[in-house]
Amino acid sequence: MAERTFEIWRGDRSGGEFKEYTEEVDEGMVVLDMLHRIQARQANDLSIRWNCKAGKCGSCSMEINGMPRLACMTRMNQLPAEGKIKVQPMKTFPLIKDLVTDVSWNYRQNERIRPFKPPAPDSDGKYRFQQADADRVQEFRKCIECFLCQNTCHVLRDHRKQEHFVGPRFMIRVASLEMHPLDTDDRIPDLKNEFGSGWCNITRCCTEVCPESINITDNGIIPMKERVVDRYYDPVARILRAITGGGKKLPTA
Secondary structure, eight states: OEEEEEEEEEEETTEEEEEEEEEEEOTTOBHHHHHHHHHHHTOTTOOOOOSOSSSSSOTTEEEETTEEEEGGGOBGGGSOSSSOEEEEOOSSSOEEETTEEOOHHHHHHHHTSOOOOOOOOOTTSOOOOOHHHHHHHHGGGGOOOOOHHHHHOHHHHTSOOTTTOOOHHHHHHHHHHHTOTTOOOOOHHHHHHTSOGGGOOOOOHHHHHOTTOOOIIIIIIHHHHHHHHHHHTOHHHHHHHHHHTOOTTSOOO
16 A cells, blocks of 8 residues: 655645645545545644535635646546645635635626526427537536636736636636527627636636536637627628627627
């Protein structure tokens, strides 16, 4: 039975430090298992947020060896066999204690987005649309709100532009509504003026860390940025909209 040494951040908003813990590793264990073992045997007051242990609740988001990950989905045998394993809280959000951060800012961003607004149904009371249009937005519904994409976004993480940019998770939320075949609202002005779509420079770091493998950048953010450009910066599209009377569902992306 092997042993591994963990460097775990211990502290709160007033300060803290990394402390070392060495524990035995059983076959098949994930990082969350090891944190629970350390909590049970050595550090009873270690604070960890977790729930399902199945990669579906998004609760155990943290940084493991510098990479934003879910602790319950990071197997010990996936990590380097040598050296210490460094575990720390997500950098983008305010620290509460140890590995637990305050992610409430994200929920406030969600409240700013206008909800789904369907049209009146057909004369028989039904809605009709193409299956391909429904399939297009289905990918975005896989989001478990782990906020790893928000944590790795350099606009939020390094430049601290929380007042200007809602982040990739909520760009995807807007995309799921704007691309919905039955939604009639127009959130393109909000994307430009309120949600800060122009701040994203498409590094794809959010896509890389998504545990649900959502193609956040290519399938969500880029189409939304293109719609903003078409609306406000493409002279041909502006003339076309002036002639046709505009409308949200023009094929801009």
